[in-house]
Amino acid sequence: MEYTLQTDASLYSTSIVILTHNQLVHTQLCIQSIRDYTSDVDYEIIVIDNASTDGTREWLHAQPDLIVQENLINVGFPAGCNQGIQLATRNNILLLNNDTVVTSKWLKRMTEVLYEDEFTGAVGPITNNCSYYQAIPVSYSSLDEMQQFAKDIMSDAYGRSEYRLKLVGFCILIKRSVIDTIGLLDEQFSPGNFEDDDLSYRMVQMGYRLKLCRDVFIHHTGSVSFGKEQSLYHQLLTTNQAKFEKKWGFNTTYSSFIRYELLQLLDQHDSSAPLRVLEIGCACGATLLEIKNRFPQAELYGIELNPHSSAIAETFAKVQAMNAEEPLSYPQDFFDYIILADVLEHLYDPWKVLANLRNYLKVGGYVLSSIPNLMHVSALRSLINGQFTYTDAGLLDRTHIRFFTLYEIERMFVNCGFINRLYSSTQMPISENDQIWIASLMKLSIHTEPTQFNVYQYLVKAEK
Known part of the structure; x- marks a missing residue:
């Protein structure tokens, strides 16, 4: 009725x-x-x-x-x-x-x-x-x-x-x-x-x-x-x-982030577009819910290891509490977008996972991903000073398994067969002392621009 x-x-x-x-x-x-x-x-x-x-x-x-x-x-x-x-x-x-x-x-x-x-x-x-x-x-x-x-x-x-x-x-x-x-x-x-x-x-x-x-x-x-x-x-x-x-059973702050910086990478679709979107590590599904606000006809899918946060996302999306490094049960050529927000660095074999996920994208579909940058001045300064101390959050989050620079990110997406790769970034304010460090690092590096030392996180849009 x-x-x-x-x-x-x-x-x-x-x-x-x-x-x-x-x-x-x-x-x-x-x-x-x-x-x-x-x-x-x-x-x-x-x-x-x-x-x-x-x-x-x-x-x-x-x-x-x-x-x-x-x-x-x-x-x-x-x-x-x-x-x-x-x-x-x-x-x-x-x-x-x-x-x-x-x-x-x-x-x-x-x-x-x-x-x-x-x-x-x-x-x-x-x-x-x-x-x-x-x-x-x-x-x-x-x-x-x-x-x-x-x-x-x-x-x-x-x-x-x-x-x-x-x-x-x-x-x-x-x-x-x-x-x-x-x-x-x-x-x-x-x-x-x-x-x-x-x-x-x-x-x-x-x-x-x-x-x-x-x-x-x-x-x-x-x-x-x-x-x-x-x-x-x-x-x-x-x-x-x-x-x-x-x-x-979950952290409400972490589990309810809306990843606007990745959503801005979506193509200009009509609001009635019947998109299919999969988010790996969707937590409680806040980003998926925002996609639903923009595209009411979208079909939402998620993968989330934490059964407590996935139970919240399941109230409005089709979510499976599973490991993305295991075989997935979706049809091939199925999704318009697959979102990996701060996920690849947590995987044992992100190269294999990314290559596998490509199979589930439609031709012309995109992976949208955010990946921390190990070349950020704060990480390099610590390393040069003999420190690689893990923290509860940030570039050296203790749950990170893999670490990437822009070069390694590009190589990973190329080797996995993605085309039309677009890169943008998020940056944090840096101090005057950081700027001095960057100037010193540039004297030793092949990079003539300070950008890669300023970038905190890379945003990737890559097409199948």
Whole structure:
């Protein structure tokens, strides 16, 4: 049965849950902006105060349109949100940081996207200050200018939304029925951080879709809760990341990268093109999901050794938890693109794998690959000084088995039979000391340009 867009006003009714812990001025701006810009949706505001001492409690109790619950201690973000959700009486739950300022038609538009189909479980906006690709460059210098900026965004991008693996919890709108299904926020992540990742993956795991509204902009100050206590914040990140990895079996940061630098190598296809794309080492499938945003008719395939992250990708792609160095079960001449993002250096025999993968590409299909450059000045400087120390990430990642220079990359792709090989690169800022090293290395090298010493990673597009 075809799903009909839901327009019943009662479906759009929303309980807005806000946590406060001091920072009264931010709270006042946030709540006043809701009052000013949310006249087109039925809503209630629930404020959970986590032991404020700066006059916030007194101000909250003087506001007749707020539902306020006070905590004698700061119970943290997940537990406070859960208290607010349990007090909520509306059809949807919106978790909103108190250091935000909302904009015209924000909630109506987000609820419209939320109910575009039966599978969407949660939506979020774009902003000026946020992680996981939700932030955009901004040009305003005041809140008045920000409101006009947001109107322009809604006008220019109206109707644009995209699927995401996760949404950041500074502003996330969730169907109440979804929370009833998956449960409340996991309070082991108190006082905060990674509870929104956990909530997002639980929704995806249950088959719900998450959408980012490209036409809704909300201002977010950010980092208000911890203020100057940045060392405490980073310690909390480390602790909660470990809790997340223990619960889910994968690193959420690494496993949700969207490899935009490789996606820019895709040909200019019509958006309705029925592409077949295979990603080797797809993790949770964030890059594949972005391909689906661009090409809705694309068939997505993945190979991923980690069964926990592959289980997430399997909710929207055909993923096998297997080793790419073993025989593959796909038909030959099948894929338009095969993506190897930081994969070849992890393989025992990347030459054999690459030659084998060529068989599964259509004639005219492409391998898109990113490969670290061992000739980067930082690696050569360490080697000259007698050091080849493996690290947790980077050029000398302890999980790297093979190492490449541009010459060796070119030789590998040529020997595997690829044609029309195009190379680009990513580079990291280098210091003045690095530049001195590069000048010295060039005196000993056949290379007359410093480029190969600056390149951190090569991007390869190679055709069958």
